[in-house]
Structures are given as structure tokens and as C-alpha cells.
Amino acid sequence: MAGGGACLAEDRIGQVVLPGDALLLPGHTQAESERLCLATSGPQKGRLVCGPGLRRGGDGLLVTKCGLLRYRGPGGPAGSGSGSGGTYWVDSQQRRYVPVKGDxxxxxxxxxxxxxxxxxxxxxxxxxxxxxxxxxxxxxxxxxxxxxxxxxxxxxxxxxxxxxxxxxxxxxxxxxxxxxxGQDGFLFKVSLGLIRKLLALECEIIQDLGQLYPFELVLGMNGRIWVRAKTIQQTLIVASVLEACEHMTAEQRKQAISKLLEN
Missing domain, CATH: 2.40.50.140 (Nucleic acid-binding proteins)
Known part of the structure; x- marks a missing residue:
């Protein structure tokens, strides 16, 4: 725990953070702090990207949404934090979308x-x-x-x-x-947190669904999903599984898809 009620960002990764929490970045100078950029896309080389649910504040980050603090390294999967680069964001189940440039x-x-x-x-x-x-x-x-x-x-x-x-x-x-x-698909809405999971590289949910039927999928950062399969029945099944994934563990999802494959 740092002075003034602030914590090191890397110590809070995977933990619940609340609006108003201050997150310090170890070894982050004032000059480096000015390089923080607000974005939701992948991190720029050598820069620390401040993602959804966070904004720059002094020498660190200020939390603006309730959720779990996440971090992804400059070129790798989510892991331990570092003040020298990568992306910090708050993973929340928010459904209301606020437009962001580049989304x-x-x-x-x-x-x-x-x-x-x-x-x-x-x-x-x-x-x-x-x-x-x-x-x-x-x-x-x-x-x-x-x-x-x-x-x-x-x-x-x-x-x-x-x-x-x-x-x-x-x-x-x-x-x-x-x-x-195309108008012959099916549009439905999910939480913004599920959209971020589906947009992750090598998303297991998408890979598991690919075992069922061939389908087209369009994901919007505003929580909207458009899906189209060969038949209406297949389209509705894929949409139902995607909606259910928000409240299922990886094991439950695999079991559900296995049952569908058997049928």
C-alpha cells in the first residue's frame, strides 16, 4: 500500500477496484506519465495504454468504473503488470456503451x-x-x-x-x-465485458463454437453481436450459446457444446 491511499497497479491486478481508486505505476516518472494515452485498442510499442474504466491522474491511473483490474503486456497475454508498457483496463459487466474514438x-x-x-x-x-x-x-x-x-x-x-x-x-x-x-442474420446484445472476451486473440469461446457449425460473426464494441449460420435454427443455437457463455465457466461451456454435438 502506497501513501495517500493509493496502491501499486501491479498489486491490484485481478482484484476488484472501485471508482476513485488511485493506482500508482512503479518507476513511472512525470515525463513517462505524459505518454499515457487513452485507447481501447492494442498497446503501442513502448507506451502504457490506459483502457476502459481508467483515466490518467497525476503520476498514475484513476479508476472510473467498478470491476476487475486487468493487464496485458506489450506483446503478450495478460499477466503481471509493469510501468514500462502494456495495457491496463477494468473488466466490468457494464451494458451501457459510451462511444470511444477508434471503436x-x-x-x-x-x-x-x-x-x-x-x-x-x-x-x-x-x-x-x-x-x-x-x-x-x-x-x-x-x-x-x-x-x-x-x-x-x-x-x-x-x-x-x-x-x-x-x-x-x-x-x-x-x-x-x-x-x-446482411439483413438475414440475427442481432442481439450482450455485456461489454463479454465482447472484450470474444475479441481477445485465440478466444476459446469462438474456437469451441466453431465445432458446431460454420457461421459468420460480427462483434461490436457497443455490446452488439450479429451472427448468421446456414439455417435459422443453427443461427439461433449459436446466438443462445454466446449469450449463455457470459454466465458459464469454461468447463460448463465445453459440456454444453459437447451435448449439442451429440444431438
């Missing part, structure tokens, strides 16, 4: 007003999406987007003072999997 999300087109689409992303306000924010889109070649369509895109603007703005192209103006999602 890939699934939205629903609600309004088409001139050159701008309004998209419901599950946040406190709708996001705007320009018709030019699609691969190959021009004034003459407009994308075929209708009210009610599902959109997979990413935020380029997301802060408390401005309306969220989405695009369906990457930095090279390529779709890279983003755009309008």
Missing part, C-alpha cells in the same frame, strides 16, 4: 437526412455517418443504405462535447470488412 461498433440506421445518416449505436445520442464515408462512394456513386439497415463501422469522433461521427472505411479508404451488414 468498431454495430449501428442501426434510423434517419436519412440529406447527405448524412443518423445511426443508433446504443449510446446516449445517435452518431452521424456521411454517405461519402464508404469505400468507393462519390457524389454520383452513392451507397445503397436504407433506414433500418445494420452498419458496421468505427468512430473517428467521440467525445463529450461533440456528436459521435462514424465512418465505414479505414485510413487507406478501404472498407476492410465495414459497411452494411
Amino acid at each position: 468498431h461498433v454495430i449501428g442501426i440506421v434510423t434517419t436519412k437526412a440529406g447527405d448524412i445518416f443518423k445511426v443508433d449505436v446504443g449510446g446516449s445520442e445517435q452518431a452521424s455517418l456521411s454517405y461519402l464515408a464508404f469505400e468507393g462512394a462519390t457524389k454520383r456513386n452513392r451507397p445503397n443504405v436504407q433506414v433500418g439497415d445494420l452498419i458496421y463501422g468505427q468512430f473517428i469522433v467521440a467525445n463529450k462535447d461533440m456528436e459521435p461521427e462514424m465512418v465505414c472505411i479505414d485510413s487507406s479508404s478501404r472498407a476492410n470488412g465495414m459497411g452494411v451488414i
